[in-house]
Amino acid sequence: xxxxxxNTQDMTALFRLGYGLYVVTSHDxxxxxxxxxxxxxxxxxxxxxxxxxxxKANYSHDVIKASGKLCVNCLDVTAPxxxxxxxxxxxxxxxxxxxxxxxxxxxxxxxVLPKYTNAYLSLSVAQxxxxxxxxxFICDVVEAGVLSDKESMTYAYYHANVKPKxxxxxxxxxxxxxxxxxxxxxxxxxxxxxxxxxxKHGADDFEPLK
Amino acid sequence: xxxxxxNTQDMTALFRLGYGLYVVTSHDxxxxxxxxxxxxxxxxxxxxxxxxxxxKANYSHDVIKASGKLCVNCLDVTAPxxxxxxxxxxxxxxxxxxxxxxxxxxxxxxxVLPKYTNAYLSLSVAQxxxxxxxxxFICDVVEAGVLSDKESMTYAYYHANVKPKxxxxxxxxxxxxxxxxxxxxxxxxxxxxxxxxxxKHGADDFEPLK
Numbered sequence: 001x002x003x004x005x006x007n008t009q010d011m012t013a014l015f016r017l018g019y020g021l022y023v024v025t026s027h028d029x030x031x032x033x034x035x036x037x038x039x040x041x042x043x044x045x046x047x048x049x050x051x052x053x054x055x056k057a058n059y060s061h062d063v064i065k066a067s068g069k070l071c072v073n074c075l076d077v078t079a080p081x082x083x084x085x086x087x088x089x090x091x092x093x094x095x096x097x098x099x100x101x102x103x104x105x106x107x108x109x110x111x112v113l114p115k116y117t118n119a120y121l122s123l124s125v126a127q128x129x130x131x132x133x134x135x136x137f138i139c140d141v142v143e144a145g146v147l148s149d150k151e152s153m154t155y156a157y158y159h160a161n162v163k164p165k166x167x168x169x170x171x172x173x174x175x176x177x178x179x180x181x182x183x184x185x186x187x188x189x190x191x192x193x194x195x196x197x198x199x200k201h202g203a204d205d206f207e208p209l210k
Numbered sequence: 211x212x213x214x215x216x217n218t219q220d221m222t223a224l225f226r227l228g229y230g231l232y233v234v235t236s237h238d239x240x241x242x243x244x245x246x247x248x249x250x251x252x253x254x255x256x257x258x259x260x261x262x263x264x265x266k267a268n269y270s271h272d273v274i275k276a277s278g279k280l281c282v283n284c285l286d287v288t289a290p291x292x293x294x295x296x297x298x299x300x301x302x303x304x305x306x307x308x309x310x311x312x313x314x315x316x317x318x319x320x321x322v323l324p325k326y327t328n329a330y331l332s333l334s335v336a337q338x339x340x341x342x343x344x345x346x347f348i349c350d351v352v353e354a355g356v357l358s359d360k361e362s363m364t365y366a367y368y369h370a371n372v373k374p375k376x377x378x379x380x381x382x383x384x385x386x387x388x389x390x391x392x393x394x395x396x397x398x399x400x401x402x403x404x405x406x407x408x409x410k411h412g413a414d415d416f417e418p419l420k
Contacts, residue, residue, distance in 0.1 A: 018364045021228070112213060200255070
């Protein structure tokens with residue numbers, strides 16, 4: 001049978017892949033850092049190992065590469081958009097994302113978020129795979145805990161229920177919205193070399209605010 | 211603050227990671243093969259690359275390693291349990307999983323499932339990472355298509371809505387059920403060295419049918 005579609009180079013097919021959403025915490029020797037990622041998966045069962053891919057442009061990438069330690073905090077469905085803004089929309093190079101937070105700690109000293117998470121995995125890096133723009137950390141699970149029975153946040157749930165919907169036209173300034181993560185650039189036109197500060201996709205993945 | 215839990219070696223925390231579910235198709239030179247996996251994620255955007263981890267015990271692992279080609283079929287929420295049984299519960303070494311199927315084909319000749327899928331990604335292997343029991347294929351996206359607007363099947367949705375619930379006691383034979391994937395071993399006791407034919411987890415991950 002012939003494929004029932006015309007466009008066989010439709011890269012939006014990639015959005016059909018399923019993910020959870022996580023805050024990855026790390027420590028640079030002086031302060032804590034946290035980052036939103038979706039690219040976490042268990043890859044072997046014996047030993048229990050997890051792969052975490054992180055954009056090299058993120059400060060956490062360098063911190064984890066140097067320290068060999070990270071903690072994956074599994075977000076649950078109660079996490080509000082502000083959590084994504086807080087950890088996704090500013091860099092640990094510039095701000096301390098935990099200044100007003102009284103968090104839990106793993107045995108290895110990494111932050112476990114006290115709210116909006118249903119489990120954590122404290123990881124030790126066993127192998128690093130260079131993926132070009134990203135690095136992948138292949139990690140042993142050294143500590144793991146279940147914090148609540150709330151459902152895990154999925155990427156699909158985030159897009160349907162957490163990411164703000166476009167405002168009615170009257171109330172709204174001109175701008176561009178990232179089709180990938182929902183980040184809004186206020187201003188027009190969008191610079192051609194603009195990189196989304198949150199998900200690191202380029203100007204091609206932005207569309208005008210409607 | 212101290213962690214509010216006693217058990218900090220609770221590996222069920224790994225079940226809080228989020229995944230989609232996919233049928234990965236490949237071709238061994240003679241016949242088509244298909245396999246259920248959950249371990250697929252996009253890892254870079256330029257170039258568009260996807261990582262797929264597959265257990266070495268699966269025939270598809272060897273086929274993909276030799277051919278360098280695979281197709282990820284994204285299952286949607288309409289996929290019934292029989293799809294998981296068909297692709298997960300028998301080996302392509304023994305049966306032709308597409309004998310009665312009239313499927314679509316990618317340009318590279320791989321099967322695109324005509325039902326229960328909302329998108330496909332035809333991939334070419336760029337790099338192989340040996341992960342011990344599993345192999346990870348780092349792949350370029352060479353073709354991609356969207357087949358429907360149905361929602362993607364997530365691992366959580368599968369567990370809540372697709373995996374059969376235990377039967378009432380009267381109707382049921384003695385047996386063991388895999389806590390990971392729902393595979394049922396009919397018989398008692400379960401052999402100590404039993405490996406789940408579907409998800410490859412060991413006897414430790416089985417519990418008695420209730």
